[in-house]
Amino acid sequence: MSTPTQQERFSFQAEVVQLLDLMIHSLYSNKEIFLRELISNASDAIDRLRFAKLTDPGLDESDEPLQIRVSFDKDARTITISDNGIGMSRQEVMDNIGTIAKSGTREFLKALTGDQRKDATLIGQFGVGFYSAFIIADRVTLTTRRAGLPAAEGVRWESDGRGEYALETIERPARGTEIVLHLREGEDELLNDFRLRTIIRKYSDHISLPILMPDENTESAEGTESGDAPGETVVNRASALWARPKSEIGEQEYSEFYKHVAHDYADPLAHLHAKMEGTYEYTLLLFIPAHAPFDLWMPESRHGVKLHVQRVFIMDDTGQLMPNYLRFVRGVIDSSDLPLNVSREILQSSRVVDSIRSSAVKRVLKLLKDLAEKEPDKYATFWGEFGAVLKEGIAEDYSNRDDIARLLRFTTTKSSTDTPDTSLADYVARMQEGQEKIYYLIAPTLAAAKSSPHLEIFREKGIEVLLLSDPVDNWVVTSLPDFDGKRLQSVAQGASDLGALEDAAEKEANEKAGTELAALVERLKKALGDRVRDVRTTNRLTTSPACIVAGEPDIEMNLIRRMQGSGMPSEPILEINPEHPLIRRLDAESDERLADWAHVLYGQSVLTLGARVDEPAEFAARLNDLLVALTGEPGPVDEDS
Numbered sequence: 001m002s003t004p005t006q007q008e009r010f011s012f013q014a015e016v017v018q019l020l021d022l023m024i025h026s027l028y029s030n031k032e033i034f035l036r037e038l039i040s041n042a043s044d045a046i047d048r049l050r051f052a053k054l055t056d057p058g059l060d061e062s063d064e065p066l067q068i069r070v071s072f073d074k075d076a077r078t079i080t081i082s083d084n085g086i087g088m089s090r091q092e093v094m095d096n097i098g099t100i101a102k103s104g105t106r107e108f109l110k111a112l113t114g115d116q117r118k119d120a121t122l123i124g125q126f127g128v129g130f131y132s133a134f135i136i137a138d139r140v141t142l143t144t145r146r147a148g149l150p151a152a153e154g155v156r157w158e159s160d161g162r163g164e165y166a167l168e169t170i171e172r173p174a175r176g177t178e179i180v181l182h183l184r185e186g187e188d189e190l191l192n193d194f195r196l197r198t199i200i201r202k203y204s205d206h207i208s209l210p211i212l213m214p215d216e217n218t219e220s221a222e223g224t225e226s227g228d229a230p231g232e233t234v235v236n237r238a239s240a241l242w243a244r245p246k247s248e249i250g251e252q253e254y255s256e257f258y259k260h261v262a263h264d265y266a267d268p269l270a271h272l273h274a275k276m277e278g279t280y281e282y283t284l285l286l287f288i289p290a291h292a293p294f295d296l297w298m299p300e301s302r303h304g305v306k307l308h309v310q311r312v313f314i315m316d317d318t319g320q321l322m323p324n325y326l327r328f329v330r331g332v333i334d335s336s337d338l339p340l341n342v343s344r345e346i347l348q349s350s351r352v353v354d355s356i357r358s359s360a361v362k363r364v365l366k367l368l369k370d371l372a373e374k375e376p377d378k379y380a381t382f383w384g385e386f387g388a389v390l391k392e393g394i395a396e397d398y399s400n401r402d403d404i405a406r407l408l409r410f411t412t413t414k415s416s417t418d419t420p421d422t423s424l425a426d427y428v429a430r431m432q433e434g435q436e437k438i439y440y441l442i443a444p445t446l447a448a449a450k451s452s453p454h455l456e457i458f459r460e461k462g463i464e465v466l467l468l469s470d471p472v473d474n475w476v477v478t479s480l481p482d483f484d485g486k487r488l489q490s491v492a493q494g495a496s497d498l499g500a501l502e503d504a505a506e507k508e509a510n511e512k513a514g515t516e517l518a519a520l521v522e523r524l525k526k527a528l529g530d531r532v533r534d535v536r537t538t539n540r541l542t543t544s545p546a547c548i549v550a551g552e553p554d555i556e557m558n559l560i561r562r563m564q565g566s567g568m569p570s571e572p573i574l575e576i577n578p579e580h581p582l583i584r585r586l587d588a589e590s591d592e593r594l595a596d597w598a599h600v601l602y603g604q605s606v607l608t609l610g611a612r613v614d615e616p617a618e619f620a621a622r623l624n625d626l627l628v629a630l631t632g633e634p635g636p637v638d639e640d641s
């Protein structure tokens, strides 16, 4: 049995101090959100208790209904928020309060600019949570006991938010958490029944648990000595928002609900609310956030949909409700067909879940389609934040591939800015007469793509090319062989074939050049040896002397290499431009000089891919030899001669 311990003092993580300071300053103008955040945490704690009780009924120590209480004390100048949820052990308090365990904290803090307005938005992206208490309090006391632990293992945490906190073990008969806010000077207007009730209704009406406040006339502050037992009333509506009819719910309510489920500070971009009746009965209330969470790309990144069964929170999604490529979706799915004690294992093989998931996915895709059509500015925001994630769906979700393909946006050679603004449908609508394929170019960066020699013939003929530079784009093009019956074709892979876009005279000239330069091509091939799979003439270049393309059957290896970021195809083919003055004079060069030329042409072609030359020193040496020869200067003087 543990006995109350001496108070111990601990330091906050350095990041917490920085974050707190920033939060107090940048969120002050919106200070009432502290109550929303603390009520939201209390509600989560009760949800977690309910879930834990499913496997450990012993956690239910009392038959008191699950609820949240808010009260204030005018004399002591405090506001108290308490819940009878899961509570925290001493270790959990240390891990959760005073530490920021969230991945991405450092990156977040680096992104801060010092400009208060901008930083306030950033802080919102991070989720303000418990620390928002310090906006209005200069001392916060949290007492808590974890459900299932003995009363002697209560914990008291206290801090003035300036860098240290005190911790002690205390006796606490009731499980759950109580937070007492000792208000800063000048915050007394919050010590008001009407004011607090208004804040609760404004931000927390959607919380499905009752939020109780003592009745006004029992409040000692008012000095009424009625002698009645203190009464309490439920301040919020206390019904699950998603279970109410759509017509009754305003945008503001949806938005506050979103902030609660998503732990977000900003409004969502869009939402869908649907009651499904048929084989299975379930409700979807799903949101598209306006910005990406910090952990979007981290393997442990949390999925954002919460499963409820008949309004009772069951668990956070771990991939059963939303596929990975929609991991940014936040919200609630409530089923009437699953048992309350459903386990993760049951979820994994449940027909009900499969059916809910497939219809939820279709609805989210439809929501995105509507957003793209009706609110293109919002869709552009969505695409900027989540486009690269949605693209994974092309490879991941075969059955919805066409719908996802319609949602893709690209930068192309015809885009006026770097912003991806072209859909595949836009591209197809702009295709030239006789054009049969959708052309794309993959490069490690957009800058490398835009300046790539592979685009020369396409620019000359005014043919649009999609410019792809996301690492995930490799998956997109390998998983999406065609769109609207048009094949997707890399402009840097296989022999140049413009089909009907090339006239007979051009084809003939190309063939003729191939025959004329056959001997040169052989010599170049010999000089380059293993570095290239082949050398050939091409008509794809108009201004560059040479370029590297990938062989046609090269996709798999190419993909792996590109994923490693090298940008080089696994079996490179050097193509030369027969019209280029440099190429024309090569035939006359000696074998030794030709070898320099071959390597320099190869090296520069590697560079224009945005890739790295394997032996940069050798490349530079050969280039210098050629430059010296061209300027007609004598070579370096040999000291010994």
Ligand SMILES: Nc1ncnc2c1ncn2[C@@H]1O[C@H](COP(=O)(O)OP(=O)(O)OP(=O)(O)O)[C@@H](O)[C@H]1O
Residues within 6 Å of the ligand: 041, 042, 045, 083, 085, 086, 087, 088, 096, 097, 126, 127, 128, 129, 130, 131, 176, 177, 263, 264
């Ligand atoms: N009333 C509570 N009961 C039990 N645990 C709590 C309570 N309040 C906070 N916690 C714990 O402390 C953690 C940190 O809370 P905090 O509000 O800072 O962040 P969060 O709720 O996880 O996320 P966000 O900051 O995005 O809202 C919570 O995740 C939870 O584990």
